[in-house]
Amino acid sequence: MDLPDLHLVSFPVCPFVQRSLITLRYKELPHEITYISLADPPEWFLERSPLGKVPILVVNQNTVVFESEVINEYVDELAPPSLLPEDPLARAQARAWIEFLSEQTAVLHRWMLAGDEDAAVQAREQACAGLERLEALVASDPLFTEREFSLMDAALAPLLMRYTLVRDPASPWDPEAFPHLAARWERLGRLPAVRESVREDFALRLADFLESKGGVIVPRLTTLLRDQ
Ligand SMILES: N[C@@H](CCC(=O)N[C@@H](CS)C(=O)NCC(=O)O)C(=O)O
Known part of the structure; x- marks a missing residue:
């Protein structure tokens, strides 16, 4: 089977995107990644993502698969052996x-x-x-x-x-x-x-994300993250 063209739409600190990226990388499937800002999502993303959430996987430029677990099972089926039990x-x-x-x-x-x-x-x-x-x-x-x-x-x-x-x-x-x-x-x-499922500056990006949202323990967590 010819492998489809796979294009993952991502937000750098999203744990659900990370699940799909881990699976794509574990299966060694070629893929492209586009990072978007969830604070200011582009129009094309909102049109393509039915729930307005990342990840979405755009297959062969036109078919959108959404929900990380559905993406993962699709990716799993593209490249056996399966990462789910047979039973x-x-x-x-x-x-x-x-x-x-x-x-x-x-x-x-x-x-x-x-x-x-x-x-x-x-x-x-x-x-x-x-x-x-x-x-x-x-x-x-x-x-x-x-x-x-x-x-x-x-x-x-x-x-x-x-x-x-x-x-x-x-x-x-x-x-x-x-x-x-x-x-x-x-x-x-x-x-x-x-x-390799996160960028090298992941801890700093996570700190920035938490700071942008705010919260009572965020200052403690961002200090820990920035000291890594
Ligand atoms: N059930 C979804 C959850 C995905 C999700 O919650 N993604 C967050 C980012 S981590 C999102 O896109 N949120 C939209 C927003 O914040 O506007 C999945 O597994 O893919």
Whole structure:
């Protein structure tokens, strides 16, 4: 099969775009990337993105695939072997946990951008509960122990990359409390597909993004990010 022309539309610090970029790179599929500003999205993007969100993948210049997980499954199917389990039940579980990781990614952002201390504490509790569930999953699930990489990892890596970068004392993330997740991140973080899924100045860009949004703990987080 001839490979289609793949063009990913991105925002540099978006964890959902990063999932798709990791998958494209892991599969070594040639692709182009266009970065846009979400603060001032271009008209062509708003016309093409049904939900007004990144990522979108423009295939052969005219067909738009949207939603990171749908993009990832399409990319996965373009270049076997699959990064999802073959068994239908295991595949359904993998997809369900990817959805759980989407929610955890939203919770991380709610914590980072909390408007007041109460909101920060509430988001932290939700994040800790989510990380506990993920720790139990990674500790017991063969998908995480037997495979070098799966589509679940493509969704896990952006979350753990951000937690590792913002090691605030009040952070929900603690590698000692979540040793299996920490070990998984150790392995994932070394994969070229994961390392190269963000630009070199990612920490600074994330700091700029958080600052542009504001929040009660943003000054602490941006100091940590700018000191990397
Ligand atoms: N469920 C979507 C979520 C994508 C998403 O939330 N993208 C954010 C950036 S990280 C976005 O484009 N937001 C639009 C905006 O902020 O206006 C996916 O998995 O692709």
